[in-house]
Amino acid sequence: MAQRVVKPRTNLGPGFWPVTAFIIVVSAIMSYFTLTSPWPIGLIPAGEPAPATDALFRFLGAVGATIFNIVTIYTIYFGIVFAKPKNALPNAIGVQIHDAPVLEFWWTAIPTILIVVLAIYSTKIWLDIQNTQGDVLTVEAISYQYGYQFRYPRLAQPVSGEMHLPLNTPTTIHVTSRDVIHGFWIPEMRIKADMVPGLINTLRVTPTVPGRYPIICTEFCGVGHGSMKTTLVVQSQQDFSKWFAQQGGSQSSAGGGGGIPLSTGTVDAGKVLFGQKCSACHSTGPFSQKIVGPGLGQIFSDPAHPKLVNGSDPTTQNVANIVKNGFQGDIGTMPSAQMNAISNKDIANLVVYLASLSKK
């Protein structure tokens, strides 16, 4: 700094200060319009967390525009005023300066400060998104080549086609895939997660504007990728309940246990199937012997756990229901038969096998 004071004021060249003023004005105008634009990305914010993301976009847009103006306009201006004039010597040389420590200090320090600010601000927005409220309604989105299915609590069968969400309801969406990696993107909500097979990613949204919004696959998933999309229908509570009822949803947790031919199951088939499908998460020991889920060795005869995890009595039918519909509770998420790709016949075999374990 002191250096700068003692230094004689160097002439920065013809029109330097006017150009600087021009840059400031232009950047100010652009920043103003960016910061005040209601839809900076060009899409309406149709629910949480879109407004937070838009705010960050406005801020970055203003900063970016300013930096872009500085670099571009100065570069062009220097290129014009310092171009070798026609009448100059064929090989005329320029001002011979090597560096200016003060200047270099500032153009290292200012960006650093700017980045600290940006990082803090982004982190704040990131926390907002992470803490977006959810869990009033929990939906499972399962993708396959090439489409989506949605599992709602208290719906026996997953819903194919459109996804419906009630207005102003904090919703948690668990996304996963059955085959390859897909994407789950709701542009109007500014939110996205990859749907990775064998992994459950979580989104939280709160729809605030009724309407129909696209859900788009953003990870390449094969020949059908380009056409892999569906629609999110955000509707009022009443309409949602109506739709929910049409889907066969009921208030009791009866679920679709029906149609499982429990009598026809065989122990050996169940044992094989258990090895393939269940043993990654469930041991055949007592409840306490957890891997991911509880041990299932004494599921029908465990004095320590007279009830099943969903609170129902340990009957073969109720166990079958859990295998069929999956379960979500404090101990974790049990995927549905749909996601495990096992048939009713398989379920019968598994239940009989588990029963045989409990007898020993």
Added chain:
Amino acid sequence: MATLAPGVKTGPYHAVLDHIHPEPTSFIRKYIFSIDHKVIGYQYMITGGLFFLIAGLLAELIRTQLLSPNGAIVSAATYNQIYSMHGSAMVWMVIIPLVTGGFGNFVMPLQIGARDVAFPWLNLAAFWMFPVAGVILFSSFLWGAPDAGWTEYPPVSLQGPPGTSMWCVAIFLIGISSTLTGINFIVTIYKMRAPGMTLTRMPLFVWGQFGTAGLSFIATTALAGALLALFLERTFGVPFYDPKHGGSPVLWQHMFWFYSHPAVYIMILPVFGIISEVLPTFSRKPVFGYKMIAFSTVAIALLGFSVWAHHMFTSGMVPWLQLPFMIITMVIAVPTGIKIFSWMATLWGGSIHWTTPMLFATGFLITFTCGGLTGFFLAAVPLDYHEHGTYFVVAHLHYVLYGGSVMGLFAGIYYWWPKMTGRMYNEVLGYWHFWLTFIAFNGTFMPMHWLGLLGMPRRVALYDPQFQFWNVFATISSYVLAGSVLIFLYNFATSFRSGKIAGPNPWGARTLEWMISSPPPYYNYKKIPAVLATPYDFGNPLPYIGLEAAAGAEEATPTAASHPVPTL
């Protein structure tokens, strides 16, 4: 042996440099299996240039397909193969070989005053892996080319056609080649600089090559591991990535990006070097803040290793890990900004000679800045939740890789063309090439920004009709872009035949390679010169001792004696 002025710091001086190996006489040893770094450089450029044309053709196919929302020409399956091959070819068969193998081989030894690279035979071997890999890659079309994008995420790449395995082999091969080149260059730069050329007297292009070599010899073998695993899983069903057999698809993303993010810097650091040569030469001015530019090169190279997961914010890694990766990614903007500002300051107060390389260098400054800023939008995790996997990413990466690397490559080609061929190109055609490139480039890729923001995902053969206008706009611009490349080809084809003789130093540049005849003689330097300072001090006498310069080379460089130094 060159004698040094008293009291001059010396770099590593090697008697090896004094030694001259006889020029081979047979055609094969001279042009096909030559161990001369210049010939190998030409070979890299010709091969890479051919692949560039093929990859560009694929790009035009992509754009043509997107003329219509329902796909104008080919089926979705074919389209996937086309864009996957376009990406793979541009990254591994064009840009990386050209910046390291091409320019690195031709220019770097000349600039450090060496007669060849440290391991000429290794250099030869590394080159010949390149065309082989290219042939394997492109011939995979015959068996069904890889179709999961240049990133080839499993599990979908496990379902891919047989060509995907050939892709693994080809990229593995080019990876080995680039590792060997990296090792070769590090040893060359570290051990074979001319006497007196301390690290802080190296031309900045050499600094760029140094950083790139470091990146490629560390990171590339990680990619080799990832590719080997993918190949094994595809061929022998060895489970690494397939969740059905207990693997993890995210593992591939970590291993792949651990290489492929540094690869971005492998592709851009030498181009930074080219820009740092072109700007001072045509501003007739010392490059501004030499030390800071050199330092930022190293900083970028180091930081480049610790940001790979910013490609995976949506793929389900531990949430809190996203923050450090976001912050380090943003920090990389600081050294990059230092470079940009230093280059602008180099323009300031210069006496700017508007030649074609200068135009491309300044054009690079603008487009690359734009690409860097959109990089910020992607680095901020919350925005990445919106932009990941959309055309916004496509726009960003083309601004960095085409507006950055490729335009820098054009600058370098125009700049060193006289040195390589001994002939000048047609400046007017050069202007046409630049302006068409600059306008058409922005016309092609600028719309992709808002296409992505508004909801167009990348890698789609079909898209929502509402996006058709801007897609057609981009496609038409891309045709103009292709046309500009044709101008470039015509220009150099004619220059070969009828270009006017360039002489040793047509630009009045001051780095060592301009002190010898063009094209350089087989030995580069009859006597190895001693170096007293950075080359960029226009207005000072040339800082070389004991240099037997070609006739007219030194006279061509302006000095204070011949030219008054202006003051503002």
Added chain:
Amino acid sequence: MDLAVIEKVVATLGAIVVFVFALIGLRGEWPKNGLDDIVTKLLLGLMAFGCLLVLLATAGLLPRGGA
């Protein structure tokens, strides 16, 4: 069972011998400072560490599950 005991004895004795000779070699290398010497020091040291790992294994301290 029987075999395992023999193996452990052999491994233990071998580990001690190799460890000692590695250290002797290391001491011989210590004053030298060429690039190759530095790398050799590093690698010899790690190899000695490997011998210690073997001792831990034969002593049954690793793996913690016991083997």
Added chain:
Amino acid sequence: MSVSIAKQGYSLGHGHDEDAHEQVIYQETRDMRLLGFVLFLCSDVVLFSAFIFAYIYLRTTVAPSWPPIVGGHQLPRLDTAFAAVNSIVLFGSGVTMHYALENFKHANLRRYNVFMGFTILLGAMFLGGQGYEYAHAQIGGWSGNIFGASFFTLTGMHGFHVFAGVIYLLVLWYQTQRGVYTQERYFGLTAGTLYWHFVDVIWVGLFFLFYLW
């Protein structure tokens, strides 16, 4: 790694003392090749690290239990006792290699031959032990599960390096018999030793990761 620059038919320059100059050139060439070789080893380390990362990643983030459960049954651990013996065989060969080089430097060719012979013998024994290990490892084969995949891929790569190393050492041995190396010029032996040490040290890591963790 490459052909020495001094060997590329360089004609000697400006009338120095030929022999002294020749020696200087050898030294400088050797320094370059040494640096290049060390860099090569570094990138080879990264290649192994990639697979080691894969193994650690799969084991810690994906596998619900370790060793993995296949078909309802947990896989057994590997036989640590045998591996310990095999490791000592390899480490022993590393030490003998070191002494072989030292003896060559001091022109004790007889001792050199003994140590070199032991090195190669022990290397071969290690390979045999690996073969036995492969035959007896009850972890479901190469393509059965992630454990087998990581184990056989990593140890296979390492085994390949050992195999290449044994060939390399045999060549070096033959060359020394032919008198290629002198007490002033033995870069080939230095490189061979570094490579062999590198192979051993990689095994330290693999031994810990697969048998002791």
